[in-house]
Amino acid sequence: MKIKKFASVLLIIVMIIALAACGSDNVETEKEDGASSDQNKQYVLKHCHVLSTSEPFHKGFLNWAKAVEERTNGGLKIEVYPAGQMGVEEDLLEQAKEGVNISHNTDAARLGMYVDELAVLNGPYFVESLDEVAKLKDSPTLQKYIDELEKYGLKVLSYNWVQTHRHFFTNVEVDKPEDLSGLRIRTPGSPIWQESVRALGAEPVAMNFGDMYSGIQQGAIDGAELVYANIPGAKLYEVLKYANETKHILLINFQVCSAKWFNSLPEEYQKILVEECDKAGMETSKEMEENISSIKAELKEAGMIINDDCDIETFKKAGEKAYEVLKLTEVKEKIWEEIGK
Incomplete structure (x- = not known):
């Protein structure tokens, strides 16, 4: 009986040790030196985006990840997942809100x-x-x-990732808002996107980024409003003829993660994550601006026509309707005043 009792106690001790070991694997992994402070634990952030690996943003995210890992001596690692590998944006943002170690490249419209x-x-x-x-x-x-976003569980790391100007890419020439009348133009489903495209003269159609090519082929849409860098990666030059330079939106992107996860990081890591995100964002934005001329040359060679004679002033006047419909005119004017625009 004593032997059986001893064996039972020993088994319980072994199980407790095993459970403790499993539990530690589900939190942060300690670095090799075995130190117990937060600074010596490894944190992992899974950064997701829908763009192809050939786009500058993907390279920029990799540069961000490298800089953060170097400055934290491997204590904070960013894994980059392109082309929607981790799922659709709305689901990922919901996971981030719940505290999952996920971040996403998103825009103000979705926020x-x-x-x-x-x-x-x-x-x-x-x-x-x-x-x-x-x-x-x-x-x-x-x-x-x-700051109000943190009430919803989301932390903005940076908002200076700029994908250059958006234009209307169609199979007909567009010089003024009237030329977009009756055209079904792909745009994200958020109200500001929908109302902006409608105000500028077209009929907005909500569609996922990856569905555009087939959507144009099948006649579900007549074109899309995108930045130049989107076209080569998605091979949209095969199904679209005109790049109409309306410059209607300078596309600001936000890098957003879980506020709960962010606040769990050591303060030094928080600072590094934000600083390097801002730095990589501006460097990538400038690179994208510099790449436009070469992308346009590539698209011309592929058969696209670059229409750089759009009536921008008329489009600007038309675009005011979007702010009015969404009751954002006062907000726009307040921010413009603060930045001296």
Whole structure:
């Protein structure tokens, strides 16, 4: 009996040790030196985006990951997942809100689903240069809205990842808003995107990024509004003829992660994550601006026609309707005043 009792106690001790070991694998992995402080644990952030690996943003995310890992001596690692590998954006944002170690490249339009006023950044002609984007840091009104996102479990790491100007890519020439009449143009499903495209003259159609090629082929849509860098990676030059340079939106992207996960990081890691995200974002944005001329040359060679004679002033006037419909005119004017626009 004593032997059986001893064996039972020994078995219980072994099980407790095993469970403790399993539990430690589900939190952060300690670095090889075995130190117990938070600074000596390894944290992992899974960063997701829908773009192809050939786009500059993907390279920029890899540069961000490398810089963070180097500055934290491997304590904080970013794994980059391109082309929607981890699922659709809305689901990923919901996971982040719940505290999952996921971040995503998103835009103000989607964040406007949580804090309405943030959608203003994706309105027609809201900002028109990288200099104006940089000045947004000086807007207390914008910062207030960004801080409000944390109530929904989302932390903004950076909002200076700029994908250059969006234009209308179609199979007919577009010079003025009237030329878009009756055309079904692919755009994300958020209200600011929908109303912006409608205000500029077209019929907006919500469609996932990866479905555009077949959508154009099958006649479900007549074109899309995108940045130049989107076209080669998705091979849309095969199904679209005109690049109409309306420059209607300078596309600001946000890198957003779980606020709960972010707050669990050591303060030094938090600082490094934000600093390197901002740095990589501006470097990537400038690179994308510099790459436009070569992309246009590539598209011309592939048979696309570059229409650089659009009536921008008329499009600007038309675009004001989007702000009015969504009751964002006052917000827009307040932020413009703060950045001196």
